[in-house]
Every structure is written in C-alpha cells, then in structure tokens.
Amino acid sequence: MKPFMKTGLYALLLLTLPFFTDFAFGKTWVRILDFALLYVMLALGLNIVVGFAGLLDLGYVAFFAVGAYLYALLASPHFGLHLPFWLLLPMGAFAAGIFGMLLGAPTLRLRGDYLAIVTLGFGEIIRIFLNNLNAPYDITGGPQGIDLIDPVSLGQFSLNHSVYGYYFLFLFLALGTAFVSTRLQHSRIGRAWVAIREDEIAAEAMGINTRNVKLMAFAMGASFGGLSGGLFAGFEGFVSPESFSLTESIMILCMVVLGGMGHVRGVIFGSVLLSILPEALRYVGPAQQSVFGKIYVDPSSLRMLLFGLALILVMLLRPAGLWPSPERRRELAAQGETARHENTNVYDAARD
Amino acid sequence: MLLEIENVSKHFGGLAALTDVSLSIMKGEIYALIGPNGAGKTTLFNVITGIYRPDSGNFRLEGMEMAGKKPSMMAKSGISRTFQNIRLFSNMTAMENVMVGRHCRTKSGLLGAIFGSRETRSEEKSVREKARHLLDYVGIEQHAQRLAKNLSYGDQRRLEIARALATEPRLLALDEPAAGMNHSETDSLRNLLETIRRDGTTLLLIEHDVKLVMGLCDRLSVLHFGKKIAEGTPSEIAGNPQVVEAYLGAP
Numbered sequence: 001m002k003p004f005m006k007t008g009l010y011a012l013l014l015l016t017l018p019f020f021t022d023f024a025f026g027k028t029w030v031r032i033l034d035f036a037l038l039y040v041m042l043a044l045g046l047n048i049v050v051g052f053a054g055l056l057d058l059g060y061v062a063f064f065a066v067g068a069y070l071y072a073l074l075a076s077p078h079f080g081l082h083l084p085f086w087l088l089l090p091m092g093a094f095a096a097g098i099f100g101m102l103l104g105a106p107t108l109r110l111r112g113d114y115l116a117i118v119t120l121g122f123g124e125i126i127r128i129f130l131n132n133l134n135a136p137y138d139i140t141g142g143p144q145g146i147d148l149i150d151p152v153s154l155g156q157f158s159l160n161h162s163v164y165g166y167y168f169l170f171l172f173l174a175l176g177t178a179f180v181s182t183r184l185q186h187s188r189i190g191r192a193w194v195a196i197r198e199d200e201i202a203a204e205a206m207g208i209n210t211r212n213v214k215l216m217a218f219a220m221g222a223s224f225g226g227l228s229g230g231l232f233a234g235f236e237g238f239v240s241p242e243s244f245s246l247t248e249s250i251m252i253l254c255m256v257v258l259g260g261m262g263h264v265r266g267v268i269f270g271s272v273l274l275s276i277l278p279e280a281l282r283y284v285g286p287a288q289q290s291v292f293g294k295i296y297v298d299p300s301s302l303r304m305l306l307f308g309l310a311l312i313l314v315m316l317l318r319p320a321g322l323w324p325s326p327e328r329r330r331e332l333a334a335q336g337e338t339a340r341h342e343n344t345n346v347y348d349a350a351r352d
Numbered sequence: 353m354l355l356e357i358e359n360v361s362k363h364f365g366g367l368a369a370l371t372d373v374s375l376s377i378m379k380g381e382i383y384a385l386i387g388p389n390g391a392g393k394t395t396l397f398n399v400i401t402g403i404y405r406p407d408s409g410n411f412r413l414e415g416m417e418m419a420g421k422k423p424s425m426m427a428k429s430g431i432s433r434t435f436q437n438i439r440l441f442s443n444m445t446a447m448e449n450v451m452v453g454r455h456c457r458t459k460s461g462l463l464g465a466i467f468g469s470r471e472t473r474s475e476e477k478s479v480r481e482k483a484r485h486l487l488d489y490v491g492i493e494q495h496a497q498r499l500a501k502n503l504s505y506g507d508q509r510r511l512e513i514a515r516a517l518a519t520e521p522r523l524l525a526l527d528e529p530a531a532g533m534n535h536s537e538t539d540s541l542r543n544l545l546e547t548i549r550r551d552g553t554t555l556l557l558i559e560h561d562v563k564l565v566m567g568l569c570d571r572l573s574v575l576h577f578g579k580k581i582a583e584g585t586p587s588e589i590a591g592n593p594q595v596v597e598a599y600l601g602a603p
Binding site: 180183184187188189190191192194195198199201202203204205206207208209210216220 | 401403422423424426427428432433435439440441442443444448451452453454455456457458460461462464465466468472475476479515516518519
C-alpha cells in the first residue's frame with residue numbers, strides 16, 4: 001500500500017471512530033476514548049523523561065494536577081475568573097514546565113531508585129498541598145475540589161453539547177504531542193537525552209551539559225502533563241486532589257513501560273490499551289451472568305486482578321514492551337543471533 | 353605548546369594518586385603515559401578531562417587555564433577522550449554515537465527541532481555527513497546502523513575514537529586504546545592513530561603495549577606511584593635504569 005493511502009486510511013479511521021463507537025457501544029465509550037487520548041498525551045510526556053532521558057519519575061501526575069488546577073482556578077466561579085481555554089492550555093503547559101524544572105533542579109545528581117523516591121515525594125507534596133490549601137484562605141477548595149469549571153468552548157459553541165467535540169480536540173492535541181515527541185527524538189537534544197540515559201559520564205565527556213539537558217527533559221515532559229491537565233479540567237468540569245494520586249502516576253508509567261519505553265508509537269499503543277482494558281473488563285460480570293446465569297466473581301474486584309496479571313505476563317514475555325522500537329527489536333534479535341553463533345562455536349569446539 | 357601541566361596533585365583520602373606531576377605536550381605530537389597499574393595514569397587523564405578537580409596545580413590548553421572545569425567544558429575547549437572500559441551509548445547505533453559527539457559543536461535547540469527550522473535541518477544534515485565521514489575515517493562505515501553494543505570489541509574501540517573525533521578535539525586523549533586487541537587489530541590501530549596525527553590532532557595515550565608505545569609515540573612520561581620518574585623519547589626511556597626497574601623489567 002502506498003504511504004499516502006495508509007495515512008488516509010488511518011485518518012479516516014480516527015475521524016469516524018467516535019461515531020462508530022457511539023453507534024456500537026454508546027456514549028460512555030466515546031468518553032472512554034476521550035480519556036484514552038488524554039492518557040496518550042500524558043504517557044508521551046512521561047516518555048520524554050523516562051523513555052528518552054532515562055530519569056525514573058514516579059510523581060508525574062503532579063504536573064497533570066498543576067495544569068488541571070490552573071485551568072480550574074482561572075475558569076470557574078471559584079475566583080470568578082473565566083479566562084478562555086486557548087490561553088489557559090498553554091499557560092498550564094508552561095506552569096507545569098516550570099514545576100518540572102523545580103523538581104529537576106534539586107534532583108540532578110540522583111539516578112534510578114533515589115530519583116524515583118524523590119519524585120514520588122514531590123508528587124505527594126503537590127497532592128497534599130492541593131488537599132490542604134483551603135484554610136485560612138481557600139485557594140484550592142481542599143478535598144472538595146473545584147466545581148463548575150467552564151467547559152472548553154469555541155466562541156459560543158461549548159464542547160459539552162456534543163460528545164464528539166472533545167474527541168476531536170483531544171485527537172488533534174494528542175497527534176500534536178506525538179508529532180513533537182517524534183521530532184524531538186530525532187533531534188540534537190533528543191540524542192543528548194538518550195546519551196544521558198545510556199551513559200551519563202560519557203555524555204558529559206562528549207560536551208553535553210547534562211544539567212541543562214536534563215532540565216529540558218523535565219520541563220518538556222511536564223509541559224505535556226500540564227497541557228493534558230488543563231484539558232482534563234475542562235472536560236470533567238470538576239477537579240479534586242483524589243484524581244492525582246500515586247496510583248495515577250504508576251498507571252501512566254505502566255503505559256510507557258508496557259507499550260515500549262522510548263518508542264512513541266509503542267507508548268501510544270500502551271496508553272490506549274491500558275486505558276481501555278480496565279473498562280472492557282467491566283463486561284466480565286455481565287458476561288458471566290449470561291453464560292452461567294450467575295455472577296461468580298465480582299468484576300469490580302476481578303478487574304484489577306486481571307489487569308495485574310496482564311501486566312505481569314507482558315513483562316515476562318515481552319520485556320522490551322509490546323511494541324518496542326525497531327532498533328530495540330533488532331538488538332534483541334541480534335543477541336539471539338550471537339548466542340546461536342556462540343553455541344555453534346562451542347558445539348564445534350566440543351566436536352574437535 | 354598545546355598542553356602544559358604544572359605540579360598537579362590529587363589525593364584520595366590518604367592515597368596520593370598524583371604528586372606534583374608536570375609535563376607538556378607539543379602541538380602535533382603523539383605523547384604517551386606509561387607506568388605500572390595504579391601509577392596514576394588514569395587519574396591524570398581524569399584531571400585533564402575534568403572528571404576530577406586537582407587538589408593543587410594547574411594545567412593550560414594553549415595558554416587557557418583549564419583546571420577545575422567541568423567535563424563538558426573540557427570537550428568544548430578541545431580535549432576529548434576515550435575510556436579504558438569502553439563507554440559507548442550501547443543502545444544507540446554507531447552513527448548516532450558519533451552524532452552525539454557533534455553535540456558541543458552544534459547549537460539547535462528544542463524549538464528548532466519541533467518546528468523543523470531551516471537552520472536545524474541543515475545543521476542536522478551536516479551532522480549526519482560529518483558522522484558518516486568519521487565512521488568511514490576509522491573504518492567502520494559498514495556498521496553505521498548497528499547498535500554500538502553489537503559491534504566487535506575492536507570496532508567499539510574505533511567507534512569511541514570516531515565519537516571523540518566528532519567533537520573536533522585539539523587534544524585527543526586515549527585511555528588504553530589497544531587493550532584487549534589482537535596483533536593485527538593493534539597494527540591497524542597504530543595506522544589509524546598515525547593518520548589522526550598526520551591530519552593535525554595531537555594525541556595523548558595511556559598504553560600498556562610497550563611495543564606499540566615505543567614504535568608510535570614521539571615522547572613519553574613514566575609514572576610510578578603518582579610521580580613522574582622519567583620523560584623523554586622512546587629510546588631514552590628504554591635506556592633509563594629507573595624505568596627499567598619500575599616498569600619495563602630487565603631485558
């Protein structure tokens with residue numbers, strides 16, 4: 001198939017998907033698709049930090065929270081401010097980027113487990129702040145969160161009137177982040193990120209200012225998180241600290257790792273899969289009902305069990321992720337080749 | 353005079369790794385450091401390339417004070433290195449490894465990359481060309497698209513040299529480039545190093561292969577317990593009784 005035909009086919013599929021989904025499964029599933037796209041943006045952002053630069057970040061959801069609360073505070077009756085979304089989204093991305101650097105700066109010398117612990121703490125700090133900043137002055141609404149957030153609207157047309165509106169907005173922005181990710185990956189800075197992941201000392205010896213380059217990774221990754229945070233606030237109309245727990249960070253990390261760390265398409269695949277799978281598993285209950293006439297296992301508890309099992313299986317069988325980058329695949333294949341080659345040599349030697 | 357090292361000392365706790373080491377390297381020569389294991393050769397290397405800050409002493413590259421600069425600044429100023437235990441970017445292709453070496457001689461940033469500006473594209477093109485040229489120069493252009501970790505040992509050493517050359521060094525510092533190489537690999541390495549020197553890069557190397565060192569370098573220093581015990585041409589060194597006792601062994 002010619003490349004442009006392939007692209008055309010993908011475009012057609014993506015553009016008709018919500019209508020098809022609505023027709024076949026109902027509006028709930030269109031919402032699930034919207035969330036899947038939101039997760040694509042989040043996972044792509046985390047992929048820059050974890051996948052490209054190799055900096056394990058367990059508090060990524062904090063940037064999502066920054067974007068979401070910025071939008072919520074400046075476009076809701078809470079402070080009586082109603083700024084337009086086209087201003088708030090870039091502001092959210094920018095603010096999250098600043099927070100990314102704030103997290104990055106003190107952790108520059110940390111790697112691996114140590115970095116993971118600090119970032120985990122950072123994520124919790126942000127969440128707890130949001131939870132407690134309601135007294136003596138009510139800034140974040142505390143545990144109640146912020147309600148009645150303005151929906152994303154174009155002029156007089158609010159996207160809340162149609163389920164499809166958000167789909168197309170999210171699709172556009174998700175494709176945008178994928179495009180940016182790909183561009184970055186094959187750029188001077190992207191190569192520097194990977195070099196730091198592979199060997200920080202050698203990277204520095206090659207003239208890479210590891211401090212700046214790491215901060216760039218933190219800021220860039222965080223800004224994707226901030227952008228999706230803003231979208232989330234407008235889409236849900238409500239934010240509360242509950243949405244930004246550690247579980248959420250881990251979920252996004254799972255999407256990156258499961259899909260194929262450092263591989264943009266793999267990460268997109270991973271995030272779509274992991275955001276849809278738990279929803280699809282809800283149907284396990286009704287399915288039992290129709291087959292056995294009785295529900296043996298409650299789907300709400302089974303769901304996470306199956307989900308965990310799926311994760312374990314994937315990591316055992318495909319350690320590089322479901323869809324690793326072509327280089328990574330080739331390298332695994334080459335290792336097999338070398339092993340075979342060495343085995344033959346051993347065999348030959350034994351025969352001699 | 354390309355590099356002047358003046359009274360450099362470096363201690364690790366109670367261990368004097370380097371004591372008042374001074375030496376100078378002329379432009380265009382091949383200079384070697386030899387000495388027994390633990391003599392301080394790699395420590396001196398790490399000082400020159402910015403990984404360690406010397407406790408005292410100074411060194412200058414073409415008159416510019418260098419002591420205490422960060423490794424990335426050393427590379428920018430024109431000192432590039434390879435490592436004793438090869439440190440390539442294992443999961444990047446050979447080509448990408450060399451392209452990373454161009455980092456400090458290029459400048460395109462995030463925005464240029466995202467929007468694909470004309471400067472970025474032309475810079476990227478020249479980086480690619482230069483990298484291909486360097487792979488060809490060290491003789492591994494056929495492996496350009498293979499991952500660094502899947503290259504043979506000798507080719508990994510060559511790739512490290514290509515990556516270091518990509519930073520356009522004035523001084524190329526090689527830490528045991530022939531370690532683990534067989535006879536024919538060492539011979540072709542010698543040719544490569546001579547070519548590099550002929551093309552105008554000054555070389556500093558640590559090497560244990562005495563035959564290679566004596567045949568290749570113009571001058572050398574002998575380190576022993578962190579002190580320089582001799583300096584001179586290969587024939588002078590080979591006849592120095594102190595060196596024979598400390599390192600070379602009686603014939």
